[in-house]
Amino acid sequence: MKNARDIFLEIVANNRKVGEKGIYSVCSANAAVLEASFRQAREDESILLIESTSNQVDQEGGYTGMKPVDFAGYVNSIANRVGFPKEMILLGGDHLGPNKWQVLPAEEAMDHAKVLVEEYVKAGFQKIHLDTSMFCADDPGDRKKPLSDEIVASRAAMLCRAVEDAWKDFCPGDPQPVYVIGTEVPPPGGAQEEEDIIIPTKPEDAVRTIEVTRQSFYDAGLSNAWDRVVAVVVQPGVEYGDDRVFKYNRALAGELSGKITEYDKLVYEAHSTDYQTEAGLKSLVEDHFCILKVGPWLTFAYREALFALESMEIELMGGDDGLSHLRDTMDMVMLQDPKHWKKYYSGTENQQLFKRKYSFSDRSRYYWPDESIDTAKNRLIDNLRKNKIPLSLLSQFMPYQFYEILDGRLANEPMELVLNYIRIITGIYSRACGLSHG
Numbered sequence: 001m002k003n004a005r006d007i008f009l010e011i012v013a014n015n016r017k018v019g020e021k022g023i024y025s026v027c028s029a030n031a032a033v034l035e036a037s038f039r040q041a042r043e044d045e046s047i048l049l050i051e052s053t054s055n056q057v058d059q060e061g062g063y064t065g066m067k068p069v070d071f072a073g074y075v076n077s078i079a080n081r082v083g084f085p086k087e088m089i090l091l092g093g094d095h096l097g098p099n100k101w102q103v104l105p106a107e108e109a110m111d112h113a114k115v116l117v118e119e120y121v122k123a124g125f126q127k128i129h130l131d132t133s134m135f136c137a138d139d140p141g142d143r144k145k146p147l148s149d150e151i152v153a154s155r156a157a158m159l160c161r162a163v164e165d166a167w168k169d170f171c172p173g174d175p176q177p178v179y180v181i182g183t184e185v186p187p188p189g190g191a192q193e194e195e196d197i198i199i200p201t202k203p204e205d206a207v208r209t210i211e212v213t214r215q216s217f218y219d220a221g222l223s224n225a226w227d228r229v230v231a232v233v234v235q236p237g238v239e240y241g242d243d244r245v246f247k248y249n250r251a252l253a254g255e256l257s258g259k260i261t262e263y264d265k266l267v268y269e270a271h272s273t274d275y276q277t278e279a280g281l282k283s284l285v286e287d288h289f290c291i292l293k294v295g296p297w298l299t300f301a302y303r304e305a306l307f308a309l310e311s312m313e314i315e316l317m318g319g320d321d322g323l324s325h326l327r328d329t330m331d332m333v334m335l336q337d338p339k340h341w342k343k344y345y346s347g348t349e350n351q352q353l354f355k356r357k358y359s360f361s362d363r364s365r366y367y368w369p370d371e372s373i374d375t376a377k378n379r380l381i382d383n384l385r386k387n388k389i390p391l392s393l394l395s396q397f398m399p400y401q402f403y404e405i406l407d408g409r410l411a412n413e414p415m416e417l418v419l420n421y422i423r424i425i426t427g428i429y430s431r432a433c434g435l436s437h438g
Helices: 004-018 031-044 068-082 106-122 149-170 203-219 250-262 278-286 296-317 326-336 349-358 363-367 371-386 391-397 399-406 414-432
Strands: 023-026 048-053 089-096 127-130 178-181 229-234 267-270 289-294
Touching: 004 023, 004 048, 004 089, 004 178, 004 229, 004 267, 004 289, 023 031, 023 414, 031 048, 031 068, 031 296, 031 414, 048 068, 048 127, 068 089, 068 106, 089 106, 106 127, 106 149, 127 149, 149 178, 149 203, 178 203, 203 229, 203 250, 229 289, 250 267, 278 289, 278 414, 289 296, 289 414, 296 326, 296 363, 296 371, 296 391, 296 414, 326 349, 326 363, 326 371, 349 363, 371 414, 391 399, 399 414
Parallel strands: 023 048, 023 289, 048 089, 089 127, 127 178, 178 229, 229 267, 267 289
Antiparallel strands: none
16 A cells, blocks of 8 residues: 555656646644544545644654654544544654754754754654754854855755664664755745735745755765655745735746756745635646645634634623633733734734734634633533534524535534534645545
């Protein structure tokens, strides 16, 4: 039976030839998002690519508290619950490099980064994005300009060597890892509001990234690993702000799109594709932006669904003392611990309040594991299980799910409603990537 890595490579090869299929990458540790994604992939009979970033998951636990082996176990436990085959899961590590340790001298930071990639490989991650674009403490140069391509490429080769060695030492029976290179990603937290368009990567910059990195791999004796470099991260011109979406413009990205066909085996990987239209995502896939990253849109949908449930809870229970107060609890926790949102949400107090709830960047996603928020969410689910939601309320607050229930495709159960709501988004990606049977 084919494994997920081999099927992934077939999708990449198909995309290079005809731009017919792509693959979306679920970048989230949210349990409901992962369950909904597994359900989507099970229905599509496709692989599911799930990635964690070096901020989320590292050898010290990251902000999720999970090391790579913990994250792999967590993902597999959800897959088991859904009945999704383990061999159809492809785990990826995103932005693996010295980012967390850039306050240290380069040699010390890179030592930590080597341990990071080793732990990812040992845990079974097979798609590795090498990102060494950040300055370390003793790097010379203007911090307002990018780190030199040569330094970035040589450090990527160093990490690649660590990945290759870890695979040989710990996982020689598993498929060899595949690599993604390139570092030009959208700014953290989304685009700034004053921008009118997002300029795609210049084709000559993409070429330079490829050529310099290839030379560094060859100089380091990693020609075999270079043959497994499958994608380059570029900016196709898509992004989002707090309440704006910068749509894909084929005309602007046309030259960049055509350039990748000059290289054997390579496609593009596009980050921050959240909130694009289905037609826009399909165009990205056709233009060889084969790997589409999505994360905040999925947790945004999760938040939307729970807020809709709370609105129905209030209508059903009125002034009952047993209300969940989910939104109020979320905002209270975010105000008490503003580290995940403060530098991203500007404006007046009212504007910041609005953004904490409704910004497309969805910084609230970092707070769902909080104990008090989790308690409020569970109370909400409990209340709506005890007080069955009338169809008329569903029509008001969840019209798509209302029709699904009427057609007999969905149970009127709170968490089923939430999962179905998230699947609106996974369905968009599935169809855009040519994975859906529907």
